Amino acid sequence: MIVFIRTIILYIFVTLAMRLMGKRQIGELQPFELVVALMLSELATLPMQDTAIPLIHGIIPILTLMTLEILISFLTLKIEFLRKIFCGTPDILIKHGKVSEEELRRQRFNLDDLIEELRMMGYLDISDIEYAILETSGKLSIIPKAEKSPATREDLNLKPQAVKLPVSIILDGVLNKKNLAITGHDINWLMENLKSKGIDEIKDVFIAMIDSKGNLFIQRRDKDEEKNKK
């Protein structure tokens, strides 16, 4: 029972700490953030299992790590010099289609790894690549040579349509009045559109949303589901 309660307390505490530390995903963590994430998980599990350890011995280090993380991310945001120390700098592994041996050696990044990364990103030949940059998060960014890069609308002289933000109006039979107001329409307009699709009630709609082209997309709830709902 004690372990159960301690687990709940520590879970809430660690979740809040992670939430306060920001939205970055594990794969995009900077080195100092990865260290904090690893330490946090270890710190929380020790007092969770061992009831002889007071909770405060887990909570104080978690709070300290959280504060340090906020402090370092704030300082690295403001001071470039510290950003270089804590986050490092991106390294160019391929420049104008030529692999930099020195950079590979310095980063202890072997050629097999590099070629594998390139293949995974859809590039089979090193000569097709203008730049390959090893980012501070450890991910590889590829900039292909101009003639090998995918054609854009501009290259094809196509006029793109302006993209609007898709807004959901009805989700699972529930109307979101706030989102409806954002689209600039009212309930009468919505009901008219629903009637034109043969739907009389909002609760019969599974999803209704204004898509990125500005059109109203409506999907009726399955007949069986409708019966259950009624």
Add this chain to the structure above:
Amino acid sequence: MKKRIKSNIKTSLIILLLFSSIVSVGLIINIFLNNTSYSLLNSIYVIQFNIEYENWDMSYNEIVKLKSEWEKNKRVWSALIHHDEIDKISENLELLTEYIKAKDKTNSLSHIAVLRKYIEHIPEMDRLSLENIF
């Protein structure tokens, strides 16, 4: 620009507040452990003196008082220090009570010395020193 400065000040204040609260909690815990262990040690010295002069009734009365004081402190100490330390003190206190009841001078004196060491160790463990940090 104003908004940015305001946001920077807000973040700095949050960091400062968090750090100062952590340090304050640490200091409060340290002071509390020092004061309570000092009070327990005073009782232990009185018991030790009475055992040396074989005042067994006085020693017994003092150890009863010490036990009730320990029971009160134990609840708060459990939230602050490792429970093994608390168990060791409780165990020794029980043994000491029995040796005093049996008027066994040698065992009483040796156990009171151990008990004193255990209690002295608590604030020492939390004291800010290079020895504790490394």
